[in-house]
Amino acid sequence: MADLFDSLDAPLPRRQDIAPGAALLRGFARDNEHDVLAAIDAVVARASFRHMMTPGGHTMSVAMTSCGTAGWVTDRRGYRYSPTDPDSAAPWPEMPAVLRDLAQRAATEAGFAGFDPDACLINRYVPGARMALHQDKDEADFSAPIVSLSLGLPATFQFGGMNRSDKPINYQLRHGDVLVWGGPSRLVYHGVLTLKDGEHPLLGRQRINLTFRKAL
Numbered sequence: 001m002a003d004l005f006d007s008l009d010a011p012l013p014r015r016q017d018i019a020p021g022a023a024l025l026r027g028f029a030r031d032n033e034h035d036v037l038a039a040i041d042a043v044v045a046r047a048s049f050r051h052m053m054t055p056g057g058h059t060m061s062v063a064m065t066s067c068g069t070a071g072w073v074t075d076r077r078g079y080r081y082s083p084t085d086p087d088s089a090a091p092w093p094e095m096p097a098v099l100r101d102l103a104q105r106a107a108t109e110a111g112f113a114g115f116d117p118d119a120c121l122i123n124r125y126v127p128g129a130r131m132a133l134h135q136d137k138d139e140a141d142f143s144a145p146i147v148s149l150s151l152g153l154p155a156t157f158q159f160g161g162m163n164r165s166d167k168p169i170n171y172q173l174r175h176g177d178v179l180v181w182g183g184p185s186r187l188v189y190h191g192v193l194t195l196k197d198g199e200h201p202l203l204g205r206q207r208i209n210l211t212f213r214k215a216l
């Protein structure tokens, strides 16, 4: 049977392989965006966003919190995964099932069946916030991928190489996009350019990014 979209221009592909082991699943989280946002609200109600300090003494422009058995923290002592929230000394909130399931479905679609994340970092960008090029290498097991979910305002994501000096390729990440990074792409340098101002219908003047990891 003919479908409504047959007559329209082809949409952007739903899945784009951007490098070996790296897949962009556009709009993957749109189907249950309301449940996803409610789950994030529930986590943030128990573990607030906070601006952490880097070991070098700079306050990050991105505000962060975590859920799961481990959360990522940084302070003057360095970077690490911690089983407790340093602000409350309590364990991080449990990872909501709706979030874990989404990450597992995305990982499976990208070829990483069996992904079992124990940490979910939640980053909040307001206009002006950015994340400089870095590698994610505080996790114990690099054979597991990282799954990232973008919500709210669009951002320009920089995908670099194995050396900081490798020229990055820029990708636009929009509300509901999911990225899976594994295999040869797991340790590439990456970052997010300064968030531009805007107003998102569900999230207002902010972007939220979740990253699901096997940290321990």
Ligand code: MD3
Binding pocket: 121, 123, 131, 136, 146, 148, 157, 179, 181, 185, 186, 187, 188, 189, 190, 191, 192, 209, 211
């Ligand atoms: C590529 N977050 O939390 S997500 C981070 O949009 C982080 O908030 C960015 O980098 C953000 O560490 C980018 C996409 C991402 C996450 C982890 C990766 C890309 C990655 C790890 C390896 C390679």
Ligand code: FE
Binding pocket: 134, 135, 136, 190
């Ligand atoms: Fe990162």
